[in-house]
Amino acid sequence: MRSGKLAYFLFLMFLSEVVSAGTKPIDGLPDYNGTYFGTPSTGSRYSSSSPIFTTLWRDNYYRKTAGCAGEGCGKHPGVDISVPSGTPVRASLAGKVVRMVACHDTWGGLIVIEANNPYLSGEKIYISYAHLSDTDVLEKDNVTEGQIIGKTGGASTDNCHGTSTGAHLHFQVDKPHSGLYPWYPTGGVESKDSNFEVVAKTYNPLPFIQGHGYHWTFGETGFKELWGASNIKSYGVDLSLLWIDGESTSTSIYRSGLHSPSCAYSDGYPCSRQVAIEASIYKRWVLSLDFKCYNNPVTVYFRNSEGAIGGLAFNYDSARLYYIPMSKHSNWKGLITDLWMYPSNGCTASSGTKEFLIPQMYFLR
Numbered sequence: 001m002r003s004g005k006l007a008y009f010l011f012l013m014f015l016s017e018v019v020s021a022g023t024k025p026i027d028g029l030p031d032y033n034g035t036y037f038g039t040p041s042t043g044s045r046y047s048s049s050s051p052i053f054t055t056l057w058r059d060n061y062y063r064k065t066a067g068c069a070g071e072g073c074g075k076h077p078g079v080d081i082s083v084p085s086g087t088p089v090r091a092s093l094a095g096k097v098v099r100m101v102a103c104h105d106t107w108g109g110l111i112v113i114e115a116n117n118p119y120l121s122g123e124k125i126y127i128s129y130a131h132l133s134d135t136d137v138l139e140k141d142n143v144t145e146g147q148i149i150g151k152t153g154g155a156s157t158d159n160c161h162g163t164s165t166g167a168h169l170h171f172q173v174d175k176p177h178s179g180l181y182p183w184y185p186t187g188g189v190e191s192k193d194s195n196f197e198v199v200a201k202t203y204n205p206l207p208f209i210q211g212h213g214y215h216w217t218f219g220e221t222g223f224k225e226l227w228g229a230s231n232i233k234s235y236g237v238d239l240s241l242l243w244i245d246g247e248s249t250s251t252s253i254y255r256s257g258l259h260s261p262s263c264a265y266s267d268g269y270p271c272s273r274q275v276a277i278e279a280s281i282y283k284r285w286v287l288s289l290d291f292k293c294y295n296n297p298v299t300v301y302f303r304n305s306e307g308a309i310g311g312l313a314f315n316y317d318s319a320r321l322y323y324i325p326m327s328k329h330s331n332w333k334g335l336i337t338d339l340w341m342y343p344s345n346g347c348t349a350s351s352g353t354k355e356f357l358i359p360q361m362y363f364l365r
Contacts, residue, residue, distance in 0.1 A: 022092040022118065023146045024209045025129065025171055026083055054168065055080040057204045058276065060190045068192065070226055070272035072257065075185040075193050077202045078128065078172030085133050085167045087152040092127060092171075092209050093118065094145045097137050099181060107170070108153055108162035109135050112181045113143060118208075119281045119365055123175075125203065128182035130170035133158045173203040192272075196305060199276050199335060213282045213363040214275070218242045226273050229253045244356040246293075249346040251356070256338035258303070277336040279304065282363035283327035287341070290319035290357040294344040300324055303338035304331060316344065319357075 030052070055061055060074025068074075095115030104110050109132030117123040133153025143149060154164035164170075172182045183201040193199070207213050216225050218237045229235045230252050233245040244251060257274035285300060297313035310331035312324055326332045343356040 022208050023090055025090050025092045026081055026087060026152075026169060027090070029081065029209070052082050053079055053206075054082045055189075057202070057206070058193050058198050062190065068270055068272055070274070071276060072193050072272045072274040074189045075187070075191060075198050076189040077174075077183055077185065077198050078130075078170050079205050081169045081171055083152050083167065083169060085151070085153045085155045085158050087169075088148045089129055089132065089150045089152055089169060091143045091145060091147045091149050093125075095127070095143060097139050097141045097143060097149075098126065100135055100137060100139045102135055103160035104130075104162055106162050106184075107182070108132060108158070108160050108164060109150060110182075111135055111137060111149055113149075119213075125208075126174040126176070126181040127208070128170070128172040128174065130172070130182065131162055131164045131168060133160070171205050171209070173205045173208050175201060175203060177201055196276070196335060203278070204276065213365065214277055215360065215362040216242075217360050218358070226271060227253055227255055228259055228273055230259075240359060241290075242358040243354040244343065244358075245353065246343075246347070246355045250342065251344075252340055252342050253358075254338070254340040256303070256340060258338055274337055275339060277363055279327070279332050279334055279336055281365050282336075283325065283332070284364045285324040285326050285339075286360075286362040286364055287322045287324065288320075288358065288360040289316060289322060289343075290359065291316055291344060291347075291355065292353060292357075293347045293355040295347045296345065298322075298344060299342045300326075301340040301342075302326065302329075302332065302336050304333060305335040305337050 055076050056079050057076060058071045058074060059069065059076050091113060093115035095113040097111060098114045099112035101110040107130040111129045113127045114124055115127055117125045129150065131154035132150040134151040137143060137149050152167065152169045154161050155167040156165060174181050174183050177183065185197060218225060219240055221238055224237055224242065227242060229244055231248040231250050233247045235244045244253060255273050255275050257272060259273060294316045296315040298316050299311055299313045301309060301311040303309045308331040310329040312329060314322060314324060
């Protein structure tokens with residue numbers, strides 16, 4: 001079993017590992033990993049042609065202003081979901097309404113719900129739904145998961161759109177803090193989140209509406225989802241696979257801000273390969289691997305926000321899922337910002353061969 005069939009089979013196996021972490025706030029939202037650049041080729045800041053993610057967590061609105069795109073290039077504290085005004089909004093988790101403003105100067109219609117963090121036992125999180133054109137709940141109301149709580153707005157023609165210039169839902173997950181929910185950076189979202197200010201106040205919202213942690217599925221031909229590679233002849237994405245044609249014994253693949261941001265979007269601006277993975281939540285790196293050539297061990301490395309580096313090794317034996325217990329390493333703590341994988345030590349193959357096939361990568365708790 002190879003290529004697309006293998007990827008589908010392994011995905012079915014993965015479903016048994018998924019943590020149920022909520023309902024999507026908008027019906028029909030596609031799965032997306034939240035660490036890329038929204039949907040490729042959508043053009044303007046907002047588009048209501050289909051349910052898509054536009055501005056993602058820790059990114060910025062305008063690449064030309066910030067000169068950078070991708071996670072860490074900005075301080076956007078949530079995710080913007082582009083849908084037409086009047087689209088029903090559902091509570092992604094059950095909880096209590098702790099704030100409701102029918103018409104806020106900045107947020108438009110706003111609802112904030114206190115809920116239990118499905119990833120961290122005993123922690124409360126505060127989920128914000130902003131730029132609403134209509135609200136169906138009141139403060140102190142208890143809501144159930146999936147309950148319709150309002151309708152989207154944000155278009156300039158809506159009566160109360162706040163500072164929004166296009167129809168969308170701003171969806172944000174705040175950590176407990178002493179300020180007012182939702183949190184927003186005082187200096188705007190265009191500057192880089194180099195001091196992890198956004199991470200201190202919020203969580204990446206995508207795992208809370210998709211039921212699982214960070215994941216890369218390479219579902220779009222040609223888009224590598226910001227994974228870079230070194231010591232290779234070439235690499236790319238085809239048939240839902242990230243493939244690598246290795247060149248030397250030290251071929252590597254990475255999501256790391258330590259590497260030169262050589263990837264560029266269609267407008268020519270560089271991107272960030274950085275990630276921001278909460279080590280206390282996401283403890284296993286799940287790799288779907290299919291190697292044509294291998295000499296063990298396979299090694300994975302990481303770096304946390306304090307600069308400490310760690311690594312783990314495992315043996316490849318066949319095309320399957322590999323569960324790497326990252327939390328066993330003492331440096332797997334705090335915030336994980338960089339990832340590397342050396343797919344096979346000392347393995348190269350004949351010219352033109354795609355030695356390493358990676359259908360999917362995940363982080364689970």
